[in-house]
Amino acid sequence: MSILTVDELVQHFPIGGSKSVVRAVNGVSFSLDKGETLALVGESGSGKTTIGRCVLGLIEPTGGRINFDGTTLGRHRTVRSPELRGKLQLVFQEPAESLNPRMRVFEQIDEPLRALKMPRADREAKVRLAARRVGLAESLLERFPTEISMGLQQRVGVARAMISEPEIVVLDEPTSALDPTARAEIIDLLIRIQRELGTAYLFISHDLSAVRHISHRIAVLYLGKIVEQGPSAKLFAQPSHPYSVALLSSVLLPNPRIKSGGKIRLSGEIPSPINLPPACYLAGRCPMVIDRCRETMPPVEMVADNHSVRCYRHKEVSELDKDFDSFARFQSEADRILGAGIPEPIKIGIPENAGDR
Amino acid sequence: MSEAANSETMDQTVAEPLLECDGVYVTFPRYGAEEAVALRDVSLTISRGEVLGLVGESGSGKTMLARAIMRLIPQPGAITSGSVTFEGTNLGELDPEALRRMRGRDIAMIISNPRGELDPLQTVGQQIGNVLRYHLDLNSKDVRERALDLLKQVSIPDPQRRLDAYPHELSGGMAQRVVIAIALACSPRFIISDDATSGLDVTVQAQVLELIRKLVSERDTSMMFITRDIGITAHYCDRIAIIYAGEIMEVADRGVFFDDPLHPYTVLLLAAFAQNERLRRYWLGEDKVRENSGPSAVGCAFQNRCVRVQQRCLAEHPVLTEHRPGHFVRCHFPVERP
Numbered sequence: 001m002s003i004l005t006v007d008e009l010v011q012h013f014p015i016g017g018s019k020s021v022v023r024a025v026n027g028v029s030f031s032l033d034k035g036e037t038l039a040l041v042g043e044s045g046s047g048k049t050t051i052g053r054c055v056l057g058l059i060e061p062t063g064g065r066i067n068f069d070g071t072t073l074g075r076h077r078t079v080r081s082p083e084l085r086g087k088l089q090l091v092f093q094e095p096a097e098s099l100n101p102r103m104r105v106f107e108q109i110d111e112p113l114r115a116l117k118m119p120r121a122d123r124e125a126k127v128r129l130a131a132r133r134v135g136l137a138e139s140l141l142e143r144f145p146t147e148i149s150m151g152l153q154q155r156v157g158v159a160r161a162m163i164s165e166p167e168i169v170v171l172d173e174p175t176s177a178l179d180p181t182a183r184a185e186i187i188d189l190l191i192r193i194q195r196e197l198g199t200a201y202l203f204i205s206h207d208l209s210a211v212r213h214i215s216h217r218i219a220v221l222y223l224g225k226i227v228e229q230g231p232s233a234k235l236f237a238q239p240s241h242p243y244s245v246a247l248l249s250s251v252l253l254p255n256p257r258i259k260s261g262g263k264i265r266l267s268g269e270i271p272s273p274i275n276l277p278p279a280c281y282l283a284g285r286c287p288m289v290i291d292r293c294r295e296t297m298p299p300v301e302m303v304a305d306n307h308s309v310r311c312y313r314h315k316e317v318s319e320l321d322k323d324f325d326s327f328a329r330f331q332s333e334a335d336r337i338l339g340a341g342i343p344e345p346i347k348i349g350i351p352e353n354a355g356d357r
Numbered sequence: 358m359s360e361a362a363n364s365e366t367m368d369q370t371v372a373e374p375l376l377e378c379d380g381v382y383v384t385f386p387r388y389g390a391e392e393a394v395a396l397r398d399v400s401l402t403i404s405r406g407e408v409l410g411l412v413g414e415s416g417s418g419k420t421m422l423a424r425a426i427m428r429l430i431p432q433p434g435a436i437t438s439g440s441v442t443f444e445g446t447n448l449g450e451l452d453p454e455a456l457r458r459m460r461g462r463d464i465a466m467i468i469s470n471p472r473g474e475l476d477p478l479q480t481v482g483q484q485i486g487n488v489l490r491y492h493l494d495l496n497s498k499d500v501r502e503r504a505l506d507l508l509k510q511v512s513i514p515d516p517q518r519r520l521d522a523y524p525h526e527l528s529g530g531m532a533q534r535v536v537i538a539i540a541l542a543c544s545p546r547f548i549i550s551d552d553a554t555s556g557l558d559v560t561v562q563a564q565v566l567e568l569i570r571k572l573v574s575e576r577d578t579s580m581m582f583i584t585r586d587i588g589i590t591a592h593y594c595d596r597i598a599i600i601y602a603g604e605i606m607e608v609a610d611r612g613v614f615f616d617d618p619l620h621p622y623t624v625l626l627l628a629a630f631a632q633n634e635r636l637r638r639y640w641l642g643e644d645k646v647r648e649n650s651g652p653s654a655v656g657c658a659f660q661n662r663c664v665r666v667q668q669r670c671l672a673e674h675p676v677l678t679e680h681r682p683g684h685f686v687r688c689h690f691p692v693e694r695p
Contacts, residue, residue, distance in 0.1 A: 043558035043559070043560065043561075044558055132646075135646050135647050136646070136647060137646050137647060137648045139648065140647075140648070149651075150415070151647075152647055155647065179414035179415055179585060180414070180585065180586065180587065180626060180629045180630075181414070181625055181626065181629050181641065182414075183629065184628075184629035184630075184637070184641055185641060188637060188641065206558065206559060208559070209630055212632070213632050246560055247559060247560060249563075250559040250560050250562065250563040251559065251588070252586070252588035252589050252591065252592050253588050253591070253630060254587045254588045254590070254591045254615060254626075254627050254630055255591055255615050256591045256592060256611050256612065256615055258591075259592070265563075266560050268514070269528050269530050269531075269558075269561055270558070327632075330630065330631075331631065331632055331633065334627065334628070334630065334631040334633065334636065335631070335633055335636065337615075337616060337617070337618070337627075337694075338618075338624055338627060338628050338631060338636050338640065339633070339635065339636060340694040340695060341618075341624055341692035341693070341694060342635070342636070342639050342640075
């Protein structure tokens with residue numbers, strides 16, 4: 001059962017003093033189930049963040065419908081409306097900038113509960129529980145944000161978003177400002193919280209190794225259109241859109257023998273969303289472009305269950321490289337090299353549903 | 358160009374280090390407290406034509422090392438001990454004028470955030486020209502020609518027009534190419550790239566990395582490639598050094614480094630990419646309650662985050678030792694593999 005459905009979402013921003021508009025989102029449809037993670041991936045300017053803001057009702061879409069838990073979100077029903085307050089939450093990109101420098105950690109986490117007008121007596125226990133859930137030591141609750149590291153700051157951001165037990169959390173590049181180890185810790189934390197609470201995540205990111213780890217499904221965005229959407233493992237193993245291939249090939253994994261398949265290299269950079277290409281948006285950069293790509297926008301085609309793509313030549317693209325999944329190859333290397341360093345007698349608590357991802 | 362004494366070393370067949378850092382300490386005095394040590398006993402050599410990857414998290418001292426080499430430590434910090442030798446010359450003995458002549462001509466730097474660093478009021482051509490005019494005795498016609506040539510080398514589309522463009526008219530990827538062009542302007546023999554690709558989108562980052570690698574190998578330039586992303590170094594660097602809390606923790610050639618990482622911190626960095634529960638649980642210490650724990654001043658700097666910490670690590674400061682030929686590690690208990 002979908003908790004969120006987005007249907008043909010369009011978001012255009014006017015440019016002051018000009019008749020042209022920035023076409024940030026151009027007809028995006030997806031749905032999100034309870035307890036599921038959908039990743040929106042794409043480069044800057046692809047409309048990822050704008051979609052997240054529309055879902056939260058922070059900006060009103062130019063067109064299309066957003067349906068949350070059976071009701072339509074719109075002008076008068078946003079994340080700020082009393083009946084929706086606390087049900088949709090957001091974790092920001094820059095942990096330092098999204099925390100109030102004059103509030104102690106305790107107050108930061110407590111803030112959503114105050115907005116929900118929860119009595120003081122109940123709040124304290126809840127804040128302590130939330131802090132424990134994200135692995136923050138008790139002693140840190142009385143600190144100010146500037147006194148703790150960036151990884152810890154982001155844990156505060158996560159605790160604050162989770163404390164109202166939301167149905168959906170929009171995670172807007174929650175790891176991109178962090179160091180790799182802190183990044184991995186936050187991803188692990190988010191996965192664990194999702195298992196415990198069943199929260200649905202809309203995970204906006206361009207960090208593909210994190211996306212691979214956390215998401216169940218992926219939607220690849222290019223200039224405000226979803227070019228490919230499908231189950232995470234399938235999309236990483238056999239992408240069917242040239243842009244997905246290029247995006248996944250540019251990931252550099254820390255092993256010199258594991259080269260990403262470089263069968264498709266895009267030339268140039270993402271065009272301006274003010275003057276969109278007339279037909280397929282990727283036509284100007286795609287090495288597999290044919291005349292038809294410049295004439296009409298390719299329709300959405302289903303290549304498998306839950307796997308759709310917008311490309312005339314998707315069959316050829318998906319057959320370019322049988323051994324495309326560099327992530328999978330890296331995992332077996334990592335097991336061999338890093339696993340060998342773990343001393344044998346070690347207690348491993350295997351959590352339920354381990355290996356689900 | 359360089360001093361006569363150096364020409365002899367160039368003829369030697371043995372790979373003579375181009376740049377050598379020997380026991381460099383950088384400290385910042387603090388009022389009413391012990392001085393802060395930004396770099397501690399950093400010893401590194403970089404040979405001709407070699408690309409060394411320097412990996413560390415924010416605050417580990419990566420940029421400080423770049424600045425120590427360039428002699429651009431921000432006040433009131435200072436190099437309190439150790440030396441940096443470039444082509445046989447101790448850079449600490451050069452006067453400010455000689456250093457200015459060296460920077461940009463012999464040693465150049467590619468900085469991150471190109472749009473913030475380029476002068477918004479000068480055209481691309483002027484900014485490239487500034488370097489050329491200062492170091493090489495060229496007239497303005499030659500300067501323009503050289504600048505155009507450089508823009509072509511960094512594969513900027515429509516270079517003739519970009520020469521007269523201002524930085525705000527460039528995209529992030531193009532601005533980064535301009536910064537690379539400026540760094541290459543005087544054909545330096547050593548380039549420091551400080552997180553040069555971090556602000557770029559992944560597909561553009563791939564293009565820029567390919568470009569840097571190509572230009573460096575064509576010109577037989579040496580490079581120090583500073584980054585937070587250990588994944589990049591696996592594909593674009595010959596040797597990798599890990600820095601933590603101002604100390605070099607591990608150095609090895611690429612092949613050995615990724616196949617047999619010795620320091621627990623290196624393994625931690627690599628395990629962040631793994632998706633195996635067992636690996637993540639052990640190396641990343643999942644489920645651990647986080648305190649605000651920075652590097653330790655006594656004993657091993659990494660002890661607070663190390664999963665294998667033992668009594669000896671708390672008391673005794675480890676030294677960088679050659680565990681195997683060419684593979685250095687600063688750890689009392691390096692990771693053993695059967």
